[in-house]
Amino acid sequence: MSEDIPQPLSKKHNLEKHDEPLEILYKDSCLVAVNKPSGLLVHRSMIDRYETRFALQEVRNQIGQRVYPLHRLDKPTSGILLFALSPEIARQMGQQFESNRVKKNYLAIVRGYAPESGVIDHALKEEMDKMADRKARQNKPAQDAVTEFTRLATIEIPVAIDRYPQSRYSLVEARPKTGRKHQIRRHMKHIAHPIIGDAKHGKGNHNRYFATHFAADRLLLACIEMEVIHPVTGKPLSLRASLDKRFTDLINRFGWADRVSECLRKEKQ
Template structure:
């Protein structure tokens, strides 16, 4: 049995407006959420000496009293500190008091979970322990590289989420597909469904309208042809919505799988490219994002150059005229 001591926390400016349950989840990541909800329902956690419910929104100066918490070892999630030697040095594209924008490498998850101990957010928090607030504004798949936004102020996070909801941001990806794309510009609007495979993996598919137990979500992508070869095409993909695996599923459904995609791609082509050209990752890169700075109101355009491995593959296509495995 582990016992966490009594705590009294004072709410500062950046914590204003948060629901108390979300605030507690962030501060007590080693406690099951169900236990936190039980403490709230029973009135053991109080704000300004009063009982509150889980939807209470915090105000500056609020005093939260959290009682000593007993928790069984089997439910205790042990957090192993990150060793300094394991820190990854992220390339910063922009940073000020409100924002941190990095160039995320491929192969690194944005957050821990599903067998991954420490993602981008955990590493950045460990590297900058003096920061009071740091949250992801959006996500990128583990194998996707490129522009990743993080907020250093809650007010910045709230405003950027508003911009995303209202369509005020622009996100562009560079993607290489197998096949000869014909249209210079093509809007793709297809609803997507999430599902679980027999092996327990989470996947996404274009909705057929036959499943009554699912709620399909419309996904809109604009594809623009950048360059084509005999067997491959380089596209710019602009996200108008932000559904899980949206670009990957749209392209696979249209018969133009992303090369290197280990979930929705052409597995035989992927093996050949890995063996002969050492391309061992998915060719999907978040190269440009436009936002309005949440504090200054200035329009910003963030760009990430194509990583070396993807650029090398591109150069190889030019030399061979795109004749790999026709």
């Protein structure tokens, strides 16, 4: 699929407001799930010592009680973030996450035409942050890491961003089977299809093009679905999060909205 050379969009028009309350996707006496926006840290960290807003604090203030994060979601990644409402529930749920029994589906826009589907089985050494991990063991062995993926759609833009006269991109559904740090980002880079907007593992010229011409100055990776076993009922609990405006604008602009809808319907069945 191709389109005419796109014209820059107004960045002001597309940026989300970060001072609005977080969208609560689910809440009961045990758990609360929110739709975390891109750019929001889960909790206070040395990674960004000057950040003043955190998902943990925001959720606590919104619902008026303490919350306990159950998993990580990178600052630039958006989507489902699940908290426990007590230490006991946090311990129970932690076992599900640690044993990789939680199902998670992500959407990502990557550079190039990714394979139609595949399994990336590539062990990862933990990436250490100079500030946050300065006291951590530096010589940890690589850990098993597995990600399944499916290509949902492609587009070719007649613009020479790299060394080719056209630029190609894919919409990918990624399903991590393990929970390593930056796993999807590093795995997509490993197969030469880095995620757009990834400042650490992607390509700057493509990231800058999307930021300038599509007002997409964020990592184009979102956790849109998650399934856990409820700690009290023992039944599956399915969570779903919508994409933010910047991500949605790109999906619509590239003509991919139907493919995203099909993906969501398939997962619901």
